[in-house]
Amino acid sequence: MALLMRESNQAPLHQLTKISGKPFAPLNTEWVSCRVCGAWMQFLGQIDLEATIIKGICDRKQLLLLFMCSNNPGMCDEWDADLGGNAAILVSKTNLTSLEPPCDQEEFLSEEILLTLDECDDSADTYCDILNQFQYQICGKIGGEPLWIQDDETPICSCGARMKFVVQLEPSTAFNFGDSGSGYGFVCSVCQQQAKFLWQCY
Numbered sequence: 001m002a003l004l005m006r007e008s009n010q011a012p013l014h015q016l017t018k019i020s021g022k023p024f025a026p027l028n029t030e031w032v033s034c035r036v037c038g039a040w041m042q043f044l045g046q047i048d049l050e051a052t053i054i055k056g057i058c059d060r061k062q063l064l065l066l067f068m069c070s071n072n073p074g075m076c077d078e079w080d081a082d083l084g085g086n087a088a089i090l091v092s093k094t095n096l097t098s099l100e101p102p103c104d105q106e107e108f109l110s111e112e113i114l115l116t117l118d119e120c121d122d123s124a125d126t127y128c129d130i131l132n133q134f135q136y137q138i139c140g141k142i143g144g145e146p147l148w149i150q151d152d153e154t155p156i157c158s159c160g161a162r163m164k165f166v167v168q169l170e171p172s173t174a175f176n177f178g179d180s181g182s183g184y185g186f187v188c189s190v191c192q193q194q195a196k197f198l199w200q201c202y
């Protein structure tokens with residue numbers, strides 16, 4: 001079972017899982033920059049771990065924030081979770097505020113997309129069918145198994161544990177990273193402090 005993230009203008013009020021807009025995070029959260037080119041990264045979206053239906057993850061009062069470098073798409077090693085062209089950070093769900101970006105370039109902050117989260121069968125066929133049928137309304141899925149475009153690149157945490165898949169992001173109207181591929185977000189279920197994100201292209 002997985003949760004399908006579908007674009008919606010009727011998303012539940014106060015839902016903390018969304019795509020784009022400004023991150024909703026504790027006041028002291030620092031915006032991340034790309035370790036490859038040094039530019040500020042684009043905020044892609046956030047997942048409320050408590051809203052996932054993933055065993056061992058959905059009891060954690062944390063938000064997973066996802067960032068990727070959009071300065072020079074494809075040139076900052078976004079395909080690798082460890083090289084610094086993308087970032088995933090875990091923050092606690094306390095003192096939440098809407099974070100202002102560190103700069104105000106027009107394309108840097110995309111319009112917020114609210115989501116409904118619908119339970120769906122996690123088979124690869126079902127997911128592909130839904131993506132084909134509702135392109136750009138489906139922002140991805142939470143839980144289940146990642147549908148890899150290339151090889152399985154499940155990251156290893158700095159604590160040594162194999163990380164747990166949380167979210168797959170599809171290109172949406174909110175951000176354009178060469179309009180192909182998928183993003184994959186993971187958290188560590190052992191140390192519960194680390195998260196990673198990577199993007200694969202066709």
Ligand SMILES: [Zn+2]
Pocket residue numbers: 034035036037038039069070071072076085
């Ligand atoms: Zn970069």
Ligand SMILES: [Zn+2]
Pocket residue numbers: 157158159160161188189190191192193194
């Ligand atoms: Zn860990």
